Amino acid sequence: DSGVTQTPKHLITATGQRVTLRCSPRSGDLSVYWYQQSLDQGLQFLIQYYNGEERAKGNILERFSAQQFPDLHSELNLSSLELGDSALYFCASSVGSGGTGGWSYGYTFGSGTRLTVV
């Protein structure tokens, strides 16, 4: 157990639907990162939150959004789902962010949510 908890582990939904993926970071970690892993695109950075604030944005579609709550858990919302959104979605956490130096410890990854859009 890495200490980063992601729920649900598996999700099957239809095109056009909306889903919410949840992540609880490791105790003491303030940063949460979301990544999408697919066979053709590999691991793609989506978005980072640090202590409740959005810190960096990557290749995140406008149909996707995220937030980090005061208790530091994060949710990734995916809407108007398409077949191509089927992928593994990983959450990772780290102690700090950027200039605070906490990133240098590396990230701790959750076991992911496998999303299948049918």
Next chain:
Amino acid sequence: AQSVTQLGSHVSVSEGALVLLRCNYSSSVPPYLFWYVQYPNQGLQLLLKYTSAATLVKGINGFEAEFKKSETSFHLTKPSAHMSDAAEYFCAVSFTGANSKLTFGKGITLSVRP
């Protein structure tokens, strides 16, 4: 922009043989480099990291990597492969600054033959 290149998508070795997984980086500022391993149906686990201290970095499970600035490389090695090493391996780069995100390579699948 920073990036990493992992040559090849699949490496196969015999049990007991040397493991060498290649990673080259591109960064306009001093990089910080990481190797992660992903076992089937699991998340990514940090193997080792280079953060400007010693250039030869030792990680878990007998793996090590050497940072070579002149070659812009950070290859992962293990002297003797074990069946349990079969997994996918990712090289990643980051740098200090406001944006600390990791940029991953495409990954290399390591197979170990008995």
